[in-house]
Amino acid sequence: MxxxxxxxxxxxxxxxxxxxxxxxxxxxxxxxxxxxxxxxxxxPDAHIVHALSEAAADPRQYGYAMAELPELKAAIRSYYADRFGVALSDSEVTSVHGTQEGMAHICWAICDPGDVVLVPDPGYPIFTDGPQLCGANVVTYPLFKEKGYILDFADLSPELCERARVLVVSYPLNPVCARADAAFYRELILFAKKYQITVIHDAAYSDIAFGDEPYPSFLSFPGAMDVGVEFYSLSKTYNFTGARLAFLLGNQRIVQALATIRSQIDYGIFLPIQRAAIAALTGDQxxxxxxxxxxxxxxxxxxxxxxxxxxxxxxxxxxxxxxxxxxxxxxxxxxxxxxxxxxxxxxxxxxxxxxxxxxxxxxxxxxxxxxxxxxxxxxxxxxxxxxxxxxxxxxxxxx
Ligand SMILES: Cc1ncc(COP(=O)(O)O)c(C=O)c1O
Known part of the structure; x- marks a missing residue:
């Protein structure tokens, strides 16, 4: 066979x-x-477990969700406004069953077979496997210990940059435990504009970053919304890994493209999980x-x-x-x-x-x-x- x-x-x-x-x-x-x-x-905090179990005890919560509850979108929007200073509209947000699933599907929405997708090495495996599954041409970019594992744009040949369609970036980066600074994000946006590359920023650990200042969102830098999107997961921030919920946020065309693809393959996130996520995002932090x-x-x-x-x-x-x-x-x-x-x-x-x-x-x-x-x-x-x-x-x- x-x-x-x-x-x-x-x-x-x-x-x-x-x-x-x-x-x-x-x-x-x-x-x-x-x-x-x-x-x-x-x-997970008690108020999150409580919200989930209360909703799970209600038989009316077991149908297809179809889409996000309006309260869930409102909750993530106000979270991004308060935590990161990023204002988003409803159409700039969509939910996924975890970043893992989102990364597995996003290239269906933004790439054609053979398109070059740049991913970090070392990096998180789905950054490679997701684009590969949709037929993209995955090219790794090297991260060096001597450079603090920060992408050095000078390490990418202009010829490769001209061919690249998507760049996957993630800080603080699993597995190397490195964070990037504001100068890096500004350069990233200039680079993406110059070569017309879409940036996917995975922010799985933005709430587990060590330093004096809270870690920013990629979307908080001027111009980011023009060139890219960010995955924000509840998994590690709220000890919610098994519940499977993350968001794709940012550039409206990309967010809507993923939402359209997912509307054909998924009927929304289990409502009690959405209720628990609302409790997590709006509750005591x-x-x-x-x-x-x-x-x-x-x-x-x-x-x-x-x-x-x-x-x-x-x-x-x-x-x-x-x-x-x-x-x-x-x-x-x-x-x-x-x-x-x-x-x-x-x-x-x-x-x-x-x-x-x-x-x-x-x-x-x-x-x-x-x-x-x-x-x-x-x-x-x-x-x-x-x-x-x-x-x-x-x-x-x-x-
Ligand atoms: C960098 C990174 N992205 C995404 C994920 C998966 O997140 P989720 O649980 O939202 O699928 C992980 C999980 O370990 C991760 O380390």
């Missing part, structure tokens, strides 16, 4: 393989510290700030613990992850991740899952409490000692 060539060399996600082994280890009563998938260990602070503390705790073990970790500027090089003796991140899991019970994600430039690295998700993190560091320290002995035997420096 012949399958679609769209599948290309797409394989089941790495998380499935890790999950299977995790299940086997747990069945053998092994202690597991799962720092792989980026689903927060925090729970103190939990959001507190969790950002907690993530920053967890990142610092894990960083200092790992650095003390001689681990090559870089300080995080945001997201719910930590990005690290591989220790002595390893070049392949999947081999390392599997060994780490077997030997210490700590599950991380191999950097290769985030593109060719992610190889040689590993990502830890900050999804545990401080006492557990200490145990993670202790477990990893044992692995480190083993590697040190190996290095000594080989007469080499371990890191």
């Amino acid at each position: 012949q399958l679609s060539s769209r599948l290309g060399d797409m394989k089941p996600g790495v998380f499935h393989a890790l999950f299977e082994r995790r299940t086997q280890l747990l069945a053998c009563n092994r202690t597991i510290y799962d720092l792989s998938v980026g689903t927060p260990a925090f729970l 103190s939990g959001v700030k507190a969790r950002c602070q907690a993530y920053q503390e967890m990142a610092a705790q894990l960083t200092s613990g790992l650095v003390a073990c001689g681990w090559p970790v870089q300080a995080s500027q945001g997201t719910m992850f930590l990005w690290s090089g591989l220790p002595y003796g390893y070049r392949n991140s999947l081999d390392f991740t599997l060994d780490l899991m077997e030997e210490t019970g700590v599950i991380a994600t191999p950097g290769s899952a985030f593109g060719a430039r992610g190889e040689g690295h590993v990502r830890f998700a900050l999804r545990t409490d401080p006492s557990e993190l200490d145990k993670v560091v202790a477990a990893i320290a044992a692995k480190r000692e083993k590697l040190e002995k190996l290095a000594q035997a080989a007469g080499e420096e371990p890191l």
Whole structure:
């Protein structure tokens, strides 16, 4: 039987393989510290759970939603106005079942087969898989540690820029935990205008950014609405990952194009989830700030613990992850991740899952409490000692 060539060399996600082994280890009563998938260990605030459960108890809420409740659009619009200073009309907002789904479909709305879509390497996998599924020609752009993982437009040849139709950008960036500054966003808009490229900005972690100032929206920079759109997800901000709700906001033509495509393939988001999202966006926001602070503390705790073990970790500027090089003796991140899991019970994600430039690295998700993190560091320290002995035997420096 012949399958679609769209599948290309797409394989089941790495998380499935890790999950299977995790299940086997747990069945053998092994202690597991799962720092792989980026689903927060925090729970949603009580007012969000209450709104969802109240709506879910009402049998009238189970029909096709067809579209967003007007209150949901009003809620996200006023959130963008208050939080980011961005004024949006109803037609500049549409909802999706999470950014993941939105990224999987948006190129159907804005690209033709063969169009060049530029995506970051390292970067989040759906940035590549989504455009590829709709036949776009995905070209990665390199992000360098020495440049703080910020896209340097000088690294893109003018010939490539002329051919490019879409540029996917995301900061704070998963997995490398880097944030961009205002100068970068201004340059991005000038660049997009010069080459008539559509910008898709994924703002999954704009509420988990470390620094004195709250992280801005791409749409808050002059001219952004002319050249692009932003995905804003409730997943990490409100510990809402399983509920699946995000928005595409910004340029009206693009937002409406996606809404039109989705109107043929989807009948709207389950109404109780919409009610919970309204509660999240309009309710008390103190939990959001507190969790950002907690993530920053967890990142610092894990960083200092790992650095003390001689681990090559870089300080995080945001997201719910930590990005690290591989220790002595390893070049392949999947081999390392599997060994780490077997030997210490700590599950991380191999950097290769985030593109060719992610190889040689590993990502830890900050999804545990401080006492557990200490145990993670202790477990990893044992692995480190083993590697040190190996290095000594080989007469080499371990890191
Ligand atoms: C950069 C980035 N974008 C999007 C997503 C997915 O977000 P959602 O839950 O809204 O699909 C994630 C999830 O980890 C992510 O890290």
